[in-house]
Amino acid sequence: MSPRTHIVGAGLIGASIGIGLTAEGWSVTIEDNDDEAQALARSIGAGDALGDAQPELVIVAVPPSAAAAVVAAALGRFPDAVVTDVASVKAPIAAAAHATGASSRYVGSHPMAGREVSGGLGAQGDLFKARPWVLCPNGAAEDAVALVARVPEALQCDVVTMDAEAHDAAVARVSHAPQVAASAVAAALGILDADDVALAGQGLRDVTRIAASLPGMWADIARLNRAHLVETLDHIIADLEEVREADDIGEALTDLIDRGRYETARIPGKHGGATRDWTPVTVIVPDTPGQLLRLLAHTAEVDVNVEDIAIEHSPRQPVGLTTLYVLPSHAPDLVAALERQGWEIAAS
Amino acid sequence: MSPRTHIVGAGLIGASIGIGLTAEGWSVTIEDNDDEAQALARSIGAGDALGDAQPELVIVAVPPSAAAAVVAAALGRFPDAVVTDVASVKAPIAAAAHATGASSRYVGSHPMAGREVSGGLGAQGDLFKARPWVLCPNGAAEDAVALVARVPEALQCDVVTMDAEAHDAAVARVSHAPQVAASAVAAALGILDADDVALAGQGLRDVTRIAASLPGMWADIARLNRAHLVETLDHIIADLEEVREADDIGEALTDLIDRGRYETARIPGKHGGATRDWTPVTVIVPDTPGQLLRLLAHTAEVDVNVEDIAIEHSPRQPVGLTTLYVLPSHAPDLVAALERQGWEIAAS
Structure with a gap:
C-alpha cells in the first residue's frame, strides 16, 4: 500500500513527481501558493486537492531559497507525516529541520534531473527515471528513511544515500563549481571578434556547453552552498594561479594536466564503473x-x-x-x- | 603543376601532410633527424629522400619548441624556397623568421586537427580534411602566401587567414585556457571519494572531457604562448574571484552566467553560422x-x-x-x- 502523499509546490519538479507517483497508483495531493500553478498541476494529473485525510508523506518541492522554511512549516503542520524536500543543497535544510526538534521525521532528497530540463509546463512522470536520487537521512528514523525511499523506487531512480554535508561538498565540486568555471571560460571570449571565435573546436564547445544554460536557480544554489562553492573555487583559482605564476609555465601545466587526468578517470562512465578507455x-x-x-x-x-x-x-x-x-x-x-x-x- | 615540396619532421603532422599531398599527385620529400621516424615516413608513402632538385616549398613540422630555429635554418638552407611551419603558436616563429631578413618567404600555418588525434603511427592523408587551417602571412610576399595556401587547398581544409599575434591571442582563449580550466575543474575532484564523484552528471563530463587528454605538446604551447595564456587566465581568475568575494554570491554568479551565455551564443555551430537554438x-x-x-x-x-x-x-x-x-x-x-x-x- 503506497503512502498518502502530499506535494507542496507545483513547479516542474513537484508536478513531475506528482504525475509519476499518480501513474504508479499512489494517492497524491498537491498544492501551490500560486493558484494558477496549482490549478494547472491538478489539471494534468499531478495530484488532487488536499482533503480531510492527513498525508503520511509530504514532499516539499519549492525553490531552494524557500525550502528550509517550508520544510520546517510542514513538520509542524503535518505532525504525523514524514517530510522530504527536493532542493539541490541539503545541509541548510537539514539544519532547519533539526531546529524544529522533529528531524526524526525529515529526510532530505535531491533528485538529479538532467540539465536539459526546464520550464514548469514540461512536467512529466518519468523526468527522474534512471537518474540518481540522493537521500540524506541525517538522523531521521529508519522507517522515515524507508518511507521516503519508496518515492525514488516508484519513479525507478538510482537511490544513493549520503550525509547532507558530504552531499553539498560533492555537488559543489561535480556541479556548482564546474558551472562557474564553464561560464568564466565562456566570458573570456568577450574580447574576440567573430573570426577569432570561429577557431573554436570541439574542446571549447564541450567545456562551455553548460555555460549556455539559463541562470535559473543558480543564484539560490550558490547562496545556500556558498561555503563549499567558495572552497572549490579557491582550489581551482589556486591551480590556475600556480600555472600563471610558475617560473616554467610548461612544467606547471603538465603537472596540472596530469592531476586532472587522474581525476577524470574516476568520473563514472557506464553503470557505475570507472570511465572505460574507449x-x-x-x-x-x-x-x-x-x-x-x-x-x-x-x-x-x-x-x-x-x-x-x-x-x-x-x-x-x-x-x-x-x-x-x-x-x-x-x-x-x-x-x-x-x-x-x-x-x-x-x-x- | 604542384610545387616540389620538402617536409622537415616526420611525426604525425608531417607524415600526414606528406601522405595527403602525395595522394594528390604532389612531388614530396621528407626528412627527420630521427632515422627511424624518417624511414617509417618514407615507407608509408609520406615522401621520398631529398634529391638534387631544390624544393620550392618547405614545410617545417617539428615540435613547437623547435619550430622557430628550424624555420630560420630552413630559410637559410633553401634560399629559393617558401617556408611554412605547422606549430600551434605563431608569433614567436614569425619573429624568428623576421630576424633572418628572409621573412618575405615565410608564411605561418596552423592546421587545426582534432583533439582525438595523437601518436606518430596514426599518420593519414585526410587528418586535416574539413578542419580549419590558419595562414599567418605577416608580411610575406603575395606569391609566397598563394603557394603555401595550395597545401590546405589540396588537403581540402577550411583556409582562414589572420595575423600571427591575433591568432595566438585567439587560441589562448578558445583552446589553451579552456584546457587549463578543464584540468583545474577535474583536479578539484581530488578530495572526493568514489561515491561522491558518482554524482557527476553530463555537465561535469562535458567540462572535463578535454582534461582527460595527454599532456602532449601542452608544455611547449604554454611556454610559447605564455603572455596570451596568462592574460586569459587572469580574466578567468578575476571572474571566479568576483563570484567568490561577492557580498551576494547569487547575484554575482547570475551576472557571470549571463555574460557566459552571451559569449557561448557566438561560438559557431554549423557551417560558420551562430549556434542554432536546437x-x-x-x-x-x-x-x-x-x-x-x-x-x-x-x-x-x-x-x-x-x-x-x-x-x-x-x-x-x-x-x-x-x-x-x-x-x-x-x-x-x-x-x-x-x-x-x-x-x-x-x-x-
Missing part, C-alpha cells in the same frame, strides 16, 4: 539527413556497440566529423567495415 | 547493441535531421539517456513519432 573512430559524414543512420547501420552490421558519439559540424563546409567511441578491441573491425562501405575515416 | 529530445534507451540505431531509424522515418547527439549512460542501470538535438520545428513530430514506436521520452 577508442575514438572519427568519420567524415556528409551533413544531410540519414547519413548518421547509415553510419550506425554499418556499425551495427559488425556487432559493434557505440558507447558514445560526438558530432562536430565543420564551419563553412557541408560535412561534419562524427566520432564513435567503441571498445578498443572493436575499433580495428569497425574501421575496416566502415572503409569497406566507403566511409572516410578521419582519425582512429 | 531543441533537445531526451529518450530512454536500453544499453544494448542496436538500440541507438533503432532510435535513429525511427527518427529518419519522419525526416528529422539530428543536429547533435549526447549519450548519458546511467550509473548502475542498464539504460542510458540519449538526447537528440533537432530544429525546434521538428521536435513535436519527432516526439510523437518516437512515442508511437514505443520509446519513452524523458524530456523534450
Whole structure:
C-alpha cells in the first residue's frame, strides 16, 4: 500500500513527481501558493486537492531559497507525516529541520534531473527515471528513511544515500563549481571578434556547453552552498594561479594536466564503473539527413556497440566529423567495415 | 603543376601532410633527424629522400619548441624556397623568421586537427580534411602566401587567414585556457571519494572531457604562448574571484552566467553560422547493441535531421539517456513519432 502523499509546490519538479507517483497508483495531493500553478498541476494529473485525510508523506518541492522554511512549516503542520524536500543543497535544510526538534521525521532528497530540463509546463512522470536520487537521512528514523525511499523506487531512480554535508561538498565540486568555471571560460571570449571565435573546436564547445544554460536557480544554489562553492573555487583559482605564476609555465601545466587526468578517470562512465578507455573512430559524414543512420547501420552490421558519439559540424563546409567511441578491441573491425562501405575515416 | 615540396619532421603532422599531398599527385620529400621516424615516413608513402632538385616549398613540422630555429635554418638552407611551419603558436616563429631578413618567404600555418588525434603511427592523408587551417602571412610576399595556401587547398581544409599575434591571442582563449580550466575543474575532484564523484552528471563530463587528454605538446604551447595564456587566465581568475568575494554570491554568479551565455551564443555551430537554438529530445534507451540505431531509424522515418547527439549512460542501470538535438520545428513530430514506436521520452 503506497503512502498518502502530499506535494507542496507545483513547479516542474513537484508536478513531475506528482504525475509519476499518480501513474504508479499512489494517492497524491498537491498544492501551490500560486493558484494558477496549482490549478494547472491538478489539471494534468499531478495530484488532487488536499482533503480531510492527513498525508503520511509530504514532499516539499519549492525553490531552494524557500525550502528550509517550508520544510520546517510542514513538520509542524503535518505532525504525523514524514517530510522530504527536493532542493539541490541539503545541509541548510537539514539544519532547519533539526531546529524544529522533529528531524526524526525529515529526510532530505535531491533528485538529479538532467540539465536539459526546464520550464514548469514540461512536467512529466518519468523526468527522474534512471537518474540518481540522493537521500540524506541525517538522523531521521529508519522507517522515515524507508518511507521516503519508496518515492525514488516508484519513479525507478538510482537511490544513493549520503550525509547532507558530504552531499553539498560533492555537488559543489561535480556541479556548482564546474558551472562557474564553464561560464568564466565562456566570458573570456568577450574580447574576440567573430573570426577569432570561429577557431573554436570541439574542446571549447564541450567545456562551455553548460555555460549556455539559463541562470535559473543558480543564484539560490550558490547562496545556500556558498561555503563549499567558495572552497572549490579557491582550489581551482589556486591551480590556475600556480600555472600563471610558475617560473616554467610548461612544467606547471603538465603537472596540472596530469592531476586532472587522474581525476577524470574516476568520473563514472557506464553503470557505475570507472570511465572505460574507449577508442575514438572519427568519420567524415556528409551533413544531410540519414547519413548518421547509415553510419550506425554499418556499425551495427559488425556487432559493434557505440558507447558514445560526438558530432562536430565543420564551419563553412557541408560535412561534419562524427566520432564513435567503441571498445578498443572493436575499433580495428569497425574501421575496416566502415572503409569497406566507403566511409572516410578521419582519425582512429 | 604542384610545387616540389620538402617536409622537415616526420611525426604525425608531417607524415600526414606528406601522405595527403602525395595522394594528390604532389612531388614530396621528407626528412627527420630521427632515422627511424624518417624511414617509417618514407615507407608509408609520406615522401621520398631529398634529391638534387631544390624544393620550392618547405614545410617545417617539428615540435613547437623547435619550430622557430628550424624555420630560420630552413630559410637559410633553401634560399629559393617558401617556408611554412605547422606549430600551434605563431608569433614567436614569425619573429624568428623576421630576424633572418628572409621573412618575405615565410608564411605561418596552423592546421587545426582534432583533439582525438595523437601518436606518430596514426599518420593519414585526410587528418586535416574539413578542419580549419590558419595562414599567418605577416608580411610575406603575395606569391609566397598563394603557394603555401595550395597545401590546405589540396588537403581540402577550411583556409582562414589572420595575423600571427591575433591568432595566438585567439587560441589562448578558445583552446589553451579552456584546457587549463578543464584540468583545474577535474583536479578539484581530488578530495572526493568514489561515491561522491558518482554524482557527476553530463555537465561535469562535458567540462572535463578535454582534461582527460595527454599532456602532449601542452608544455611547449604554454611556454610559447605564455603572455596570451596568462592574460586569459587572469580574466578567468578575476571572474571566479568576483563570484567568490561577492557580498551576494547569487547575484554575482547570475551576472557571470549571463555574460557566459552571451559569449557561448557566438561560438559557431554549423557551417560558420551562430549556434542554432536546437531543441533537445531526451529518450530512454536500453544499453544494448542496436538500440541507438533503432532510435535513429525511427527518427529518419519522419525526416528529422539530428543536429547533435549526447549519450548519458546511467550509473548502475542498464539504460542510458540519449538526447537528440533537432530544429525546434521538428521536435513535436519527432516526439510523437518516437512515442508511437514505443520509446519513452524523458524530456523534450
